[in-house]
Amino acid sequence: MSSINIKRAVENIRSGTTVYTPVIELIVNAIQAIRVTKPIGGQVTVTILRDGQVDLIERIASVDGFTVEDDGVGFDKDHRDSFDTLYSGMKAGQGGKGFGRFTCLKYFERFDVESVFRDGDGLQARSFEMGMRTDIIINEQISNTESTSTGSKITISGLKSVKFSDKSLDVIARVLVERLLPYFIDPKSECPRIVIGEEKGGVPIVLNDYLTQENRQIVELEVGEPEIVIAANDETETFSVRVFKFYAPRMSKSKIALVAHRREVTDVAIQTYIPEFADEFYDSGESDGARGDRNYVIKAYVFGDYLDRNVSLERGAFNFQRETDIFYGISQTQIEARAAEVAREAMGPEILIRKERKAARIEDYIATQAPWHRALSREIDFASLPMKPTPQDIELHLQTAKFTREMETRAQVQQILSSDDPNTLHQQVADVVASISQTSKNDLIHYVSMRKCVLDLFGKALETDDDGKYQSEGDVHDIIMPRRRDSDALDYEQHNLWILDERLNFADYVASDIPIDGARTDRSDISIFNRRIAFRGDNVPSNPITIFEFKKPQRHDFANPSSDDDPVQQIIRYVNQFRDGKFRTPKGRDILVSDNTTFYGYVVCDLPRKVSDWLHREKQFTIMPDGLGYFQWFPNIRLYMEVLSWTKVLADAEMRNKIFFHKLGI
Known part of the structure; x- marks a missing residue:
């Protein structure tokens, strides 16, 4: 008589099993029982037991248990004693662990056995239950029987807290087929007929x-080379892979299943290794004379002695690690990755089409949105990207590759600097410089492309809207430089002052709509539109100071005789304030100005006839050769001033960058 803590054994069952595990266990045991007496033929009948409470929405009652009947050897003394022995070795040759029946009690309250077995020249019946305390077999009875054949009927019922998520007969049947497929395709042993139905009838x-x-x-699909060999720990292991199409699949993803002793143990989506398997596939065919597509997924089953030897006790996992395994030598990931390659070969044309679509999507993104990545894109592998990558996916992948390259280059530079070997220095330097140059090219392409976008926006901001009105001053203001910011808070790439003058990118200080020194100036906020922008290089008297005055497109009231907003006079007044020492640097130092400091003043506005006449006749400005601006020199305060039209500013900026845009094809 057995005496073990069954409840504790059940509680110690590790994760990896599912509510389907007990059903699979009983069906496999039934197949093995049949093959004891019948080399071919035999039948396993599975009946679904319902709890009687019909779901109002699905119109079907939940699953409460199963009965599994077979016409096998029955529970004779040897099989009965094996059942009563923890970790029985009776079926070790077939991969039996002597523990599978305990998984039934993990998910179901009751485990009942009815069996007819051969005893000498006659037949007898045996019935018992599986206990939950210290005895595996309880309430055992042996009696005479009028049955004419051996067999067993096992019932598991009283589903515990874990719900049986599937309800319909066809869905449950489909899951069982997937899990038991290794038995159906085993060339060494014919699978008995397996029938599943409802307790209350039906088809x-x-x-x-x-x-x-x-x-x-x-x-099943043909595979060119179904065997894969993986070397580890000075030994090699061989695995065989068989690939199948599952039409009208219950599962939505193609998968790889690792099999031990003809039982599916684990599965993983193939897209984990090959993204092109993310979606279902389709076959075109004819059904009842009409054309129609049949959707399907792929499932690759992997077999091998290595899997058989290392399956866990509960058959829900393997003893080796999922990632790199030093002790066992071969990890689950290694096996799955190689099996995925076999599945890709089996689906060659379909996968190739999907890869070409992905490549086209990537090429389109780079051509239209990120041409600066063109050179880098030719060198990196996009295989890990999703089948339908978004622009964000592509950009992140490229940025990651770029960062990796830069880190490698920096490491190479450090290695060269720390090397004492003059023989390899020349070639190493050449290689690293080439790498740095390519990175710099990519950055330059990105920067120039962004300039094109900025100029497009700038041109749009100078146009009228649907009501014939020009954009607000703030819109153009923020394109050139964000308001209430200065160069201490903005990097040169974060403003677009290059539209006005390339030198502005490297000015020592630029202020936009914020005061430089409110304590010592009457009007110290230097900003865009009716306010000013000033810049200079290092704070030395010999460096020039430049002041910009902007007027809203098509505005001309500043040319009125009574206007207090005369931009020419505003710039002259600010030059005098600089000369009088009324401004300080951001750090509180006086801005150094001498009698020889040169000032450049720029007014940017539109030039209608009224403004042109005003500049020429009243301000004594000289028109530029292109007719889009005016200039004048004020010798007493060493101020050179230009009045430029918005059209000229945009045209000049486009001309300066035109050759770069042309080279990029944008």
């Missing part, structure tokens, strides 16, 4: 028909 489903019907739903 049963023959699982074998999924592979044998004329319009079968599971089809």
Whole structure:
């Protein structure tokens, strides 16, 4: 008589099992029982037990248990004693662990056995239950029987807290076929007929028909090289891979299943290794004379002695690690990755089409949105990207590759600097410089492309809207430089002052709509539109100071005789304030100005006839050769001033950058 803590054994069952595990266990045991007495033929009948409470929405009651019947050897003394022995070795040759029946009690309250077995020249019946305390077999009874054949009927019922998520007969049948497929395709042993039906009648489903019907739903694909060999720890292991189409699949993803002793143990989506398997596939065919597509997914089953030897006790996992395994030598990831390659070969044309679509999507993004990545894109692998990558996916992948390259280059530079070997120095330097140059090219392409976008926006801001009105001053203001910011808070790439003058990128200080020194000036905020922008290089008297005055497009009231907003006079007044020492640097130092300091003043506005006449006749300005601006020199205060039209500013900026845009094809 056995005496073990069954409840504790059940509680110690590790993760990896599912509510389907007990059903699979009983069906496999039934197949093995049949093969003891019948080399071919035999039948396993699975019946679904319902709890009687019909769901109002799905119109079907939940699953409460199963009965599994077979016409096998029955529970004779040897099989009965094996059942009563923890970790029995009776089926070790078939991969039996002597523990599978305990998984039934993890998910179901009751485990009942009815069996007819041969005893000498006659037949007898044996019934018992599986206990939950210290005895595996309880309430055992042996009696005479009028049955004429051996067999067993096992019932598991009283589903515990874990719900059986699937309800319909066809869905449950499909899951069982997927899990038991290794038995159906085993060339060394014919699988008995397996039938599943409802307790209260209805049309049963023959699982074998999924592979044998004329319009079968599971089809095996030809594989050029079904065996894979993986070396580890000075040894090699061989695995075989068989690939199948599953039509009208219950699962939405193609998968790789690792099999031990003809039982599926684990599965993983193939897209984990090959993104092109993310979506379902489709076959075109004819059904009842009409054209129609059949959707399907791929499932690759992996077999091997290594898997058989290292499956866990509960058959829900393997003893080796998922990632790199030093002790066992081969990890689950290694096996799955190689099996994915076999599946890709089997689906060659379909995968190639999907890869070409992905490549086209990547090329389109780079050509239209990120041409600065063109050179880098030719050198990196996009295989890990999703099948339908978004622009964000592509950009992140490229940025990651760029960062990796830069880190490698920096490491190479450090290695060269720390090397004492003059023989290899020349070639190493050449290689690193080439790498640095390519990175710099990519950055330059990106920068120039962004300039094109900025000029497009700038040109749009100078146009009228649908009501014939010009954009607000703030819109153009923020394109050139954000308001209430200065160069201490902005990097040179974050403003677009290059539209006005390339030298502005490297000015020592630029202020936009914020005061430089409110304590010592009457009007110290230097900003865009009716306010000013000033810049200079280092704070030395010999460096020039430049002041910009901007007027809203098509504005001309500043040319009125009574206007207090005369931009020419505003710039002259600010030059005098600089000369009088009324401004300080951001750090509180006086801005150094001498009698020889040169000032440049620029007014940017539109030049209608009224403004042109005003500049020429009243301000004594000279028109530029292109007719789009005016200039004048004020010798007493060493001020050179230009009045430029918005059209000229935009045209000149486009001309300066035109050659770069042309080279990029944008």
